[in-house]
Each structure stands twice: as structure tokens, then as C-alpha cells.
Amino acid sequence: MPIDPPHLFPEHFVWGVATSAFQIEGAARADGKGPSIWDRFCEQPGAIADGSSGDVACDHYHRLDEDLDLIAALGVDAYRFSVSWPRVQPEGHGAWNERGLEFYERLVDGLLARGVKPYLTLNHWDLPQALQERGGWASRDTVQRFVDYALGMNARLGDRLAAITTHNEPWVIATLGHEAGNFAPGLKSRATAAQVSHHLLLSHGLAVQALRAEGSRARLGIVLNLAPVHTATDRDADRAHARLEDGRLVRWYMDPLFRGAYPDEVLEFLGADAPRVEPGDLAAIAAPMDFLGINYYSRNVASADGSWRAGRSGLALTDMGWEVYPAGLTELLLRLNRDWRLPPLYVMENGAAFRDELTGGRVHDHQRVAYLAAHIAAVGDAMAQGVPMAGYMVWSLLDNFEWASGYAKRFGLVHVDYATQRRTLKDSALWYRDFLRRQRERQASRARPLEVA
Numbered sequence: 182m183p184i185d186p187p188h189l190f191p192e193h194f195v196w197g198v199a200t201s202a203f204q205i206e207g208a209a210r211a212d213g214k215g216p217s218i219w220d221r222f223c224e225q226p227g228a229i230a231d232g233s234s235g236d237v238a239c240d241h242y243h244r245l246d247e248d249l250d251l252i253a254a255l256g257v258d259a260y261r262f263s264v265s266w267p268r269v270q271p272e273g274h275g276a277w278n279e280r281g282l283e284f285y286e287r288l289v290d291g292l293l294a295r296g297v298k299p300y301l302t303l304n305h306w307d308l309p310q311a312l313q314e315r316g317g318w319a320s321r322d323t324v325q326r327f328v329d330y331a332l333g334m335n336a337r338l339g340d341r342l343a344a345i346t347t348h349n350e351p352w353v354i355a356t357l358g359h360e361a362g363n364f365a366p367g368l369k370s371r372a373t374a375a376q377v378s379h380h381l382l383l384s385h386g387l388a389v390q391a392l393r394a395e396g397s398r399a400r401l402g403i404v405l406n407l408a409p410v411h412t413a414t415d416r417d418a419d420r421a422h423a424r425l426e427d428g429r430l431v432r433w434y435m436d437p438l439f440r441g442a443y444p445d446e447v448l449e450f451l452g453a454d455a456p457r458v459e460p461g462d463l464a465a466i467a468a469p470m471d472f473l474g475i476n477y478y479s480r481n482v483a484s485a486d487g488s489w490r491a492g493r494s495g496l497a498l499t500d501m502g503w504e505v506y507p508a509g510l511t512e513l514l515l516r517l518n519r520d521w522r523l524p525p526l527y528v529m530e531n532g533a534a535f536r537d538e539l540t541g542g543r544v545h546d547h548q549r550v551a552y553l554a555a556h557i558a559a560v561g562d563a564m565a566q567g568v569p570m571a572g573y574m575v576w577s578l579l580d581n582f583e584w585a586s587g588y589a590k591r592f593g594l595v596h597v598d599y600a601t602q603r604r605t606l607k608d609s610a611l612w613y614r615d616f617l618r619r620q621r622e623r624q625a626s627r628a629r630p631l632e633v634a
């Protein structure tokens with residue numbers, strides 16, 4: 182067993198595990214659920230590496246109690262999950278689906294009964310297909326549909342939630358979904374992607390304002406995928422490219438959320454592809470939040486000619502081909518804290534895919550344990566330097582449907598045998614559970630925890 186991170190985290194620091202609806206629930210057509218853009222995308226030949234879909238996934242919809250017991254067995258404080266919008270509102274507007282709502286009610290009540298705080302995400306990418314047919318996130322009408330959805334979920338569950346996240350990773354939805362086209366809905370237009378990013382941010386801000394006006398008790402925020410963007414070489418062209426990538430990945434989201442403006446440099450780069458912004462939009466986007474969530478997996482390395490390849494630097498790679506680079510998490514957190522005025526921060530996702538093998542009822546995933554321990558230490562380092570961290574969540578509770586990569590990439594603390602749906606705690610799950618226990622023991626003794634500045 183590797184050594185725990187040396188840091189002693191404060192008692193109020195929230196430890197969790199995360200999942201998302203489309204990746205685990207399955208039950209794609211059960212109990213009145215409507216199709217999402219990911220259901221439709223999976224039907225396109227070649228879209229998903231192994232030709233799979235979310236039809237069954239981890240069958241979590243039918244195994245809720247068993248999975249809630251797994252969460253409880255880990256001893257975490259919090260569980261971050263998402264709601265499938267088309268499960269609760271099949272058309273994305275109008276009628277609500279009572280059976281879908283009941284599922285999330287059982288989920289939230291089941292967490293509370295086990296002493297686990299529910300962290301709900303409204304949009305982890307599975308937009309109702311019916312809304313896509315009316316223009317999807319490129320249409321300004323979807324903004325109001327999202328606010329109505331947020332209010333509906335809050336009316337039903339808000340009194341029992343610790344936190345509501347509006348969107349997960351708007352950069353991914355905009356850029357991979359609408360510019361690169363390798364994620365749903367599979368469009369390839371830079372102008373559309375820019376407009377989508379604006380509508381996601383606007384719907385976030387308007388939803389936060391509307392939820393506050395309702396007196397929402399849950400803390401409100403958004404989750405961004407951010408990373409330090411390094412330059413591949415010292416050449417001017419690579420440096421300039423890294424600066425632009427940082428603009429498009431980090432400042433394009435951070436500046437409107439925390440400064441009320443898009444970065445000029447990126448607006449100039451987009452030129453005629455820049456989004457249409459109406460008066461009042463930027464003020465709405467900058468509505469004060471209670472937390473900011475960050476998903477961190479690796480650094481980015483930019484080269485002007487696209488020639489840089491992971492592995493060149495000699496760093497270990499995960500099964501996704503992503504560099505293992507924990508120092509980048511400390512670097513990112515310090516930079517965010519330096520350049521913007523931040524609410525409390527959470528790492529809402531961090532984890533790694535490796536080629537796990539189930540042998541004799543065990544999965545000896547020591548690489549994942551080392552990855553997690555190093556990244557938790559990186560969070561502790563940032564806290565020791567004054568970054569206001571509130572929590573950390575592992576991606577993911579279960580092996581699951583890894584989007585365009587299908588089921589081959591395993592991120593879980595818990596192994597899933599898809600043929601039998603049998604769950605097995607990997608060594609990383611046992612380590613995380615024991616690490617949390619050891620933290621609590623140390624907190625109870627006289628040691629002084631990290632102080633949050």
C-alpha cells in the first residue's frame with residue numbers, strides 16, 4: 182500500500198465520489214424516459230469506439246439500493262450524481278415524468294438515510310433529443326427551458342440537496358459536441374460552438390438567479406474542466422498557441438463568470454464566429470456563486486502545428502493516453518486563486534483509467550491508488566498556500582460508459598463486470614475508504630489541520 186498524502190485536511194472538507202446519469206443508469210427507455218442527444222449519437226456508426234451505447238450501462242437505475250450501499254461502504258461525505266433531463270421531462274419542456282422524478286427522490290432520500298450529502302448536477306450532457314430538434318444549445322430558447330428544468334428539480338428536491346451544479350464542463354459540450362463533433366450532438370462548426378458556450382453560461386447565470394429567488398437552500402455553482410496549458414517548445418508560435426488555448430479553455434469561462442466579460446483575445450480570434458451577446462447577458466452570467474467546481478485529469482500541452490504527443494515527455498500515461506501530472510493541479514489551483522476572486526473550490530472530478538484485471542475477486546489497481554494519492558496531495562499543497570478548497574471527489578464510483586470510448590476505459594473505484602453487473606471493490610476503493618478513516622482519526626487527535634485562508 183502506498184503512503185497517504187501527508188496533509189491533514191480540515192474536518193469540514195468534503196470527500197466524495199462522482200458519476201453521471203448517462204454513464205451509469207441504463208434503462209434508456211424505461212418508465213417514460215425520453216431519448217437524449219447521447220442516445221441518438223450512439224446510434225451513429227463509428228461514433229462510439231466499441232459500438233456500444235448507454236442502453237444498459239451499469240444498470241444503476243435498477244440497482245439503486247445496491248449502489249447506495251457501495252457509496253456508504255466507502256465512507257464518503259458526498260455523492261455527486263446527475264439527473265437525466267429527458268428522464269424527468271421527456272420533451273425538455275412541458276409535462277414532467279413522475280416515475281423519473283421518483284427515481285431521483287429515492288436516490289436523494291437513500292443518500293440522506295446513509296448520511297451522505299447529495300450533490301446534484303443538472304446537465305451532464307444528456308440534453309433531451311426533443312430540444313436538439315428545436316436547435317439544442319445553439320438556440321436561445323433552450324436557455325429558458327433549462328431555467329424551467331432547474332426550477333422544477335429544485336421544487337421537488339431542493340430542500341434535501343447540499344449543492345446544485347448547473348452544467349458539467351461547458352467547454353466539452355461546446356467544443357467537442359459542436360466544433361470537433363466527436364461528442365453528441367456531433368456538429369462541426371466553430372460559430373455554433375461559440376454560441377453554444379454563451380447559451381450554456383447564460384442559462385447557468387439565469388438558473389442561479391432564479392434558484393436564489395426561490396430561496397434555494399442548496400449551494401449553487403458550475404463545474405469547469407480546466408488545466409494548465411503548457412507550451413510544447415520555447416518557439417514563439419508554440420507559446421502564442423498555448424496562450425490562445427488558455428484563452429479558449431480557461432479564460433473564456435472564468436472571465437465571464439467572475440469578471441463579467443469575455444477575453445478580448447479570444448473574441449478577436451473568433452472574429453465573425455463570436456457569439457451574439459444581448460444586453461444584460463454578461464451581468465446574468467456573473468451572478469454570484471457559492472462554489473466553483475473543477476474537473477482535473479492532466480495538463481494540456483499546446484504546439485502550433487499540432488505535432489506534440491503525450492508520452493514524449495516521459496511522464497506515465499493513463500489508459501486514456503493522458504499524462505499523469507499531479508503538479509498541474511496545484512499549479513492550476515494557485516493560478517485560479519491568483520487571477521480571479523473565487524468562491525470555495527471543489528475538485529469535482531479527478532481519477533484515472535487503467536487496464537484493470539479482476540483476479541480471484543480482487544483488482545490490484547495500484548496505479549490508480551498512486552494517482553489518487555498524488556492528486557490529493559496536490560490539493561493539500563494548494564490549500565497550504567491559501568487556496569480556499571472545500572472538497573474533492575473521485576471520478577468515478579463505478580466503471581462506466583466513457584462516452585466516445587465506450588466501456589473499454591475503466592475509471593471506477595468499483596469494478597463492474599458488464600456481463601453479470603457484478604460489482605467488486607478495487608484496491609483503490611479500499612485505499613480511499615481507509616485513507617478517509619485515517620484522516621478522521623488524525624483529526625480527532627490533537628494534530629492541527631490545514632487552515633483554509
Ligand code: FCB
Pocket residue numbers: 201204349350353406476530576583584592
Ligand atoms: C470528464 C467527464 C466525465 C468523465 C471523465 C473521465 O470530462 O465529465 O463524465 O467521462 O471526463
